[in-house]
Amino acid sequence: MTVDEDSKRLAELGYKQELARTWSGFSNFAISFSIISILAGCFTTFYQAWNNGGPVAISWGWPLISIFILIIGFCMSELVSAYPTAGGIYWWAAKLGKPIHGWFTGWLNLVGLVAVTASVDYGCATFLDLTLTQFFPSWEPSLARVFGFFAVILILHALINIYSHRLISVLQNISVWWHVAGAAVVVGLLIFLPQQHQSVSFVFTETINNSGFGDGTSGLPFWFYVLPLGFLLTQYTITGFDACAHVSEETQGAAMSAAKGLWKSIFYSAIGGWIVLLAFLFAATDVNAINESGGAVATIFTTALDWAPATLILAISTLGQFFCGMSCVTSMSRMTYAFSRDGAVPGWRLWSKVNVNRTPVNAILAGCGVALLITLPALWAPPGTAAPVAFLAVVSIAVIGLYLAFLIPIWLRLKQGAAFVPGPWTLGSKYKVLNWIAIIEIIVISIYFIMPVSPKGVPGNAEFTWTAVNYAPLAVGVVLAGIALWWTLSAKNWFAGPRRNVDEVPTP
Structure with a gap:
């Protein structure tokens, strides 16, 4: 498909070609592959799986959950092939359903993208601090210093995306x-x-429970509560693949290349991530030291390797996370631009502007600013933890927001049945079973990731502390209540979903 044909298809969907269509199919695949980033999530949330299940949560949990995520990806590939727009899943929901579906999907997706940007850049800041500490061993742990690095990284990502x-x-x-x-x-x-x-x-049968919940690794609490909490490692790492849709208006041959880029980014990341994680587990010989550090993956490197290779691994991961955060800002800003273009975001005229380089500068700045604000609680942490609970809360917000946004258009596509008009990439008759599997998996993980991750975060516990509270349910709940109230009192009277900004479909 030529650029003119892409522009014609976009016009049929109701939009002018405002963004520069300069990305190849490989670049489209690359942004989701970079956001998934096995050098980010596998490192930054390793401790979550180690403490909640141990090796089995990783060696078996990773491939198992990856299969479910790939199914979600297949469902979304069919949708992006039919509707290759920057609004992505928001546009799909509005097209397949009603304005209210687009409204909720858009806001959940936007919240998830802001949160995933915050979590990735905070993780990058943490690993930058770990890398530098290798050179300056006298440095004392400092949440303020890490937060400072986080702010600088956000600024750099904004500047790269702007210019x-x-x-x-x-x-x-x-x-x-x-x-x-x-x-x-x-x-x-x-x-x-x-x-x-x-x-x-050890790698395939050892279980560990450092969560504080249940009685060791035996009994139902471990298998049905603690172990699933460890699956957050996989569910968080393999997310953000909707970026293929958000940059589809900048991609050549988007109806096919964005669909392929989406599912392939999941598939190759799942394989590569499992290999990396198995390497971690086989090298994790000093279990006591890893447990004492709260399951921090860096302890594996510093106990199994000499200074130079351990530092090299930390540096490789840090730069990989920097690339990942850069891609997150790109995806987040395109969604902000697209949703604002349809009047859904307060101040939409400002956020939907593009500069002379055809870049949504204001959307980039706004998203990075909000990402900084929601991570402020990471300046405080309960003693003896591998990372602030606020980091895990932001991770949970990202997972819940993004996957609930995925759920709505998948459900609507299932309801449409044979009335759905597919693009060149389609699931065919398999769409029913795959859509149902995707829907059930999203509902299950959304429930688990609003649950407390530590007994100290359970109200009424003798050791309760606010710094241990998983504020993901509060944040997601406030967002859902806010957008529901806004819809009821105001938006239902004026929000009609995607707004056409083109009158004629050009002839290629």
Whole structure:
């Protein structure tokens, strides 16, 4: 499909070609692959799986949950093929359902994208601090210093996204190869340099419960509450793949290339991530030290390797996370632009503007500013934890917001049945069973990730402390209540879903 044909298809969906359509199919795949980032989530939330299930939560949990996420990806690939617009899942929901569906989907997606940007950049700041601490061992742990790094990284990502959309495309491509080569180096170092490795039995059968819930690793509380909490590692790492849709208006041949880019980014990340995580587990020989550090993945490197290779791994991960955060800002800003273009965001005229480089500058600045604000609670943390609970809460907000946004158009597509008009990439008759699996999986994980992650975060517990509270249900609840109230009192009277800004469909 030529650029003119892409523009014609976009006009049929109701929009002018305002963004520069300079991205290749590989660049489209690259942005989701970079946002998923096995050099980010596998490192930053490793402790969550280690403390809630241990090796089995990783060696078995990762491939199991990856299969369910790939099914969600297949469902979304069919939708982006039919509707390749920057609004992505919001547009799909409004097209397949009613304005109210688009309203809720858009806001959930926007909240999820802001939260995933915040979580990735905060994780990057944490690993930058860990890397620098290797050079300055006298540094004391400091949440304020990490937050300062976080702010600087957000600013850098905003500037990169503002000043060159062509540079972003190039960096996305570089990011793919950095993730592939970087992961290969990490795995190689952990295979060949440690003096000893864990057994296959440890990696695939060992269970650990450092959560404080239940009685060790036996009984129903462990298998049905603690262990599923460990699955957050996989569910958080493999997310953000809707970016393929958000940059579809900038992608050549989007109806096919965005669909392929979406599911392939999940598939290759799942394989690569599992290999990396297994390398971690086989190198995790000092279990006591890892437990004492709260399950921090860096402890595996510093106990199994000498200073130089351990530092190299931390540096590889930090740069990978930097690429990931850069891609998150791109995706977030395109969604903000698209949703504002349809009048849904307060001050929409400001956020839907593009500059002379055809870049939504104001949307970039606004999203990064909100990402900074929602992470402010990370300046405080309960003692003896691997990371502020606020970080895990932001991670949970990202997962819940994004996956609930995915659920709505998938459900609406299921309801449409044979009336749905597919694009060139389609599920065919398999759409029913795959849609149902995706819907059930999203509902289940959304329930788990609003639950307390520590007994200290349970109201009424003798050791209760506010810094241990998972505020994800509060944040998501406030957002849902707010957008529901806004819809009821006002938006239902004026929000009609996507607004056409083109009168004629051009002839290619």
